[in-house]
Amino acid sequence: MAAAAASLIGTTLVKDNKNSCYSSTYSLLLNKRIHPFSLSTSPPPIRALSTETSVETNKRSKVEIFKEQSNYIRYPLNEELLTDAPNINEAATQLIKFHGSYQQYDRDERGGRSYSFMLRTKNPSGKVSNQLYLAMDDLADQFGIGTLRLTTRQTFQLHGVIKQDLKTVMSTIIRNMGSTLGACGDLNRNVLAPAAPFVRKDYVFAQQTADNIAALLTPQSGFYYDMWVDGEQFMTAEPPEVVKARNDNTHGTNFPDSAEPIYGTQFLPRKFKIAVTVPTDNSVDLFTNDIGVVVVSDDNGEPQGFNIYVGGGMGRTHRMETTFPRLAEPIGYVPKEDILYAVKAIVVTQRENGRRDDRRYSRLKYLLDSWGIEKFRSVTEQYYGKKFEPTRELPEWEFKSHLGWHETGDGLLFCGLHVDSGRVKGITKKTLREIIEKYSLNVRITPNQNIVLCDIRRSWKRPITVALAQGGLLPPTYVDPLNITAMACPALPLCPLAITEAERGIPDLLKRVRGVFEKVGLSYNESVVIRVTGCPNGCARPYMAELGLVGDGPNSYQIWLGGTPAQTSLARTFKNKVKIQDLEKVFEPLFYHWRLDRKAKESFGDFTNRMGFEKLEEIVDKWTGIPKSSSRHYLRIFTDKETYEAVDALAKLENKNAHQLAMEVIRNFVASQQNGKSQ
Template sequence: MSEAKLSKVEYVKIASNRLRGPVDAELHNGTDHFSEEGYQILKFHGIYQQDDRDVRKARKAQGLGPDYSFMIRVAIPGGVLTPEQYLALDRLADELGNATLRITTRQAIQYHGVRKGGLKPLMQVLNRNLLTTLSACGDVVRNIVACPAPFADRQRSELMRYAKELSDRLKPRTRAYYEIWLDGERAASLEESEPLYGDTYLPRKFKIGFAFPGDNCVDVYTQDIGIVPVVGERGLEGFTLLVGGGLGQSHGAKDTHPVLAKPLTTVGPEQFFEVVEAIVKVQRDHGRRDDRKFSRMKYLVEAWGIERFKAEVERYVGYALPEARPLEWLSGDDHLGWHEQGDGKLFFGLFVENGRVKENLRAAIREVVQRFAPEVRLTAQQNILFVGVDPSDQAAIEAIFRNHGVALPGTLPLAVQNAMACPALPTCGLAITESERVMPEVIREFDALLGRLELHDGPIPHVRMTGCPNGCARPYSAEVGLVGRSLGSYTIYLGGSPLGTRLGQVYLDNVKREEIVNRLEPLLAAYKHERLEGEAFGDYCDRVGVGTLRERFGDLASV
């Protein structure tokens, strides 16, 4: 591709000397923020530069610049943490963050409110605890997600092992991270060349997720590469690969849209890593670098078609790829509550509203981890699992949460437990309107509506909200998706599958936050009387047709 067709960010990457500059020079230059070029490279190190948008106007009126702080994302493959690692993360929230931890929809941990001077100390503590932020953001393969359910069988443990090994193989090899943040500390296996990424890395971010057969808790179809093992008595006998998923879009940018991944092939374990790396290389070499709105691999797969894309992957690996095996899904739930692991131990899934670990919840989790030392696993639905619990400790663990005022699964409305929201305002620079701060009120209004309509006796709809169209909380694959449209207004999407296998469609645009539940009321009332036995709300909307529902109820505020 000629230089004339490169976007500005591509030039920044080229000039960075493999992710060094200008971060290395600007880290200690006495300012409270980085330049735009520095910010673009910071992302590869797992850092987003932000400012407090709640005070932006007031500060400007006073002649002050933005109140800068940083979001730090810790990459945790499969969401697996030792108790010691979790406690180290918890301590850092007080020492350098804003006293909260944020569980992301990619099983990572985010810190918010970190000041520039706290970046390097935070990175060094993470490194001492065998944790890193490298490639948690940026135009690389980001944190690899995997179904975290710790059932004690060979196939589950192999899945997590493959996820960790793939994560290690796809990390950038540059020494920049170690030089800038760790005073030159580096692992002996790292080399200066970037055999996978080259000097300009990937055209855009790249997401990979492992589901377990039948269990789509990670939304596998929303990934650039979705991976579903073929399970046999001898362990994992192969992998079905899906390609081209992604949910981001841009208001005002024609032809940007969410897409679900398509089946590509089913390969054996001996081919797995080579084929996955080939898919990444195809995107590296052919993904668009002129317009970042169209740089995700989903647009390459769409432009070429799945057959041409497959042929190109075959050219990279040097052999033909077989057809993909069909997949079947049974659940998309998040493993909340108590479960037997199969080895005499239990695991416990705890709901974390919108992934924000703070105040009494944070204290309760800390006490449980300190006293009982369970392995901690983060989920792709922003919740947390405590693994390897002795059955004799079950009552004591529940007592800790109750003593701290933390609601246990089963005591919360299912609508609340099924909901997700992104952080949005005041920290996210892309947010158009609120998400995390208003979702608790919106979802409880929604649950009250279900109660008035006596709809708690069937499947409870999944509701997800984002403050902009980028889709970080995966609203487009939800039964009810609420996407920030303008300040205080949202686009309502309906008809996604509770199994994560179908996208929703636009029902109403530019709906005020206060009117969201009213706008859904006539739909839910019709659903109550017209649903088939056991039919989920998203499946009902898809069967009847979102366009038909809009014609019937789009002009009604309430029944």
């Protein structure tokens, strides 16, 4: 493979006698640059091959070797895509991630593996044009499994594409104003921002900033377009401030004369995540990102600069306490004209000092944990060329779903729609297609796996509302509050990392939680943030949930408690290896005592933190059932079988039971009557 790589890259690979391995002198020279300062106080780093000093191969992970020998993420993927095999080899499997795809196989099938590919788009701020949405909808039917999935990073995932169709699908996405470049791999992923299309200055500025950061950190070497559209360029004109910031090497951030001035041949040690938002709006789960950026405005609403937070991340490994989820912490404030330079400096600090020997410890959060914020700030300031100012005081955070009907501020409307686990399928898919196509609507994807219909005229509101209702897409007041904030990763059957169910299991799980709520006397409008993942990597951000379930064995979960509704606190492990059939044994005593012992308006997460895990363990271990004096009796709603079956059929469209739907209708009717009388 090394010899083939040498031929492709156009360089000479020389034998390294010390390691008996191959190293590319070409890649070392390509990345030569002068450091602005010496990191003499740093722990011995695994460098990004940024000097002529060779790095011993046995100190780098296998993926680092693949990247170095790939000719900027081309080889051997370009050759593997031409073979008749349904799959690609190990090196190509790692490289195709940079192009926005993962190789998968159906784990439900027995016998030989049935390989396919998952494609993930890249949509800064979750923006999806009308043209791209319709193209993705078509591709799901023609080349996928007939469904689209909205992700927790505001993108589409398209599952089930076979290798022979990859180029057709990729080129179709590109030619319809879309991209999958950098949606996966060791580089900056999709940049989040609130999905609401408000025309308020701060929201517009946050979304523009997300677009600019995404453009700044987009790969420049052309490998993506070479592979999928034969080198044809579809990149739109970039704002001059983005080009200027990328090319600036005043403080030694760039690799001169490199096809990748920021990334070099090695790109980043691991994936890198960034979110931008405005004060109070934590729809983006700000503190779970490597970099969190918050717009700071003056008293007149004019954006002046940004608070910046660093070091968040969710992934961990079971039974390895040296791996952990972590919240981002403040590094400082920068004026608005400096944001691209500050972000670039943080990325370069991670590029140069993040570990490249063990990918479990390669995220920025581990560098922050090792160095501490003061040292990290000091090093980053060398690349930034300035001191960070103190962060500005901000109001408290809230989770904002942006569901329902809203005015944008320019005479138009938008409508946020809840989609269970982000899976667009069946009648929901058909209905969305018809509405988006008929009214030429653009859409946005939210970080909570929901969809926002944009650019709606007032005269369209009524017919769109009727069409949505006929397709089972009801206003948020008709959706179970538990479902509104719940999230799950895809997990089985396609994710190779999944240990147990998540997306397929969460509908039944939420019904069971609702059943426990009713049993212990909690009202219907009570809610808890529930997130479920099939493994500890945390793709649905379970470590921020009030109740997180993390797969740790077949039909078994870790239970995490202590997150808050605003997603500002980190949950902690409460129970290990709870079998799925035993979950009520934990839920029932916890929810019963939350109802009985909480303070006024105290959330479940705040309650668990105040009580402490030792006390909660005692409550669960000694639980013998709800005291008889606390039992509740419900009126019988249905008097005939026909009515029950009709309501139950409607309820199933919303993932509810007949009792839940009937109670919703009654409560809404009573509320409307009371509101009418008060007027």
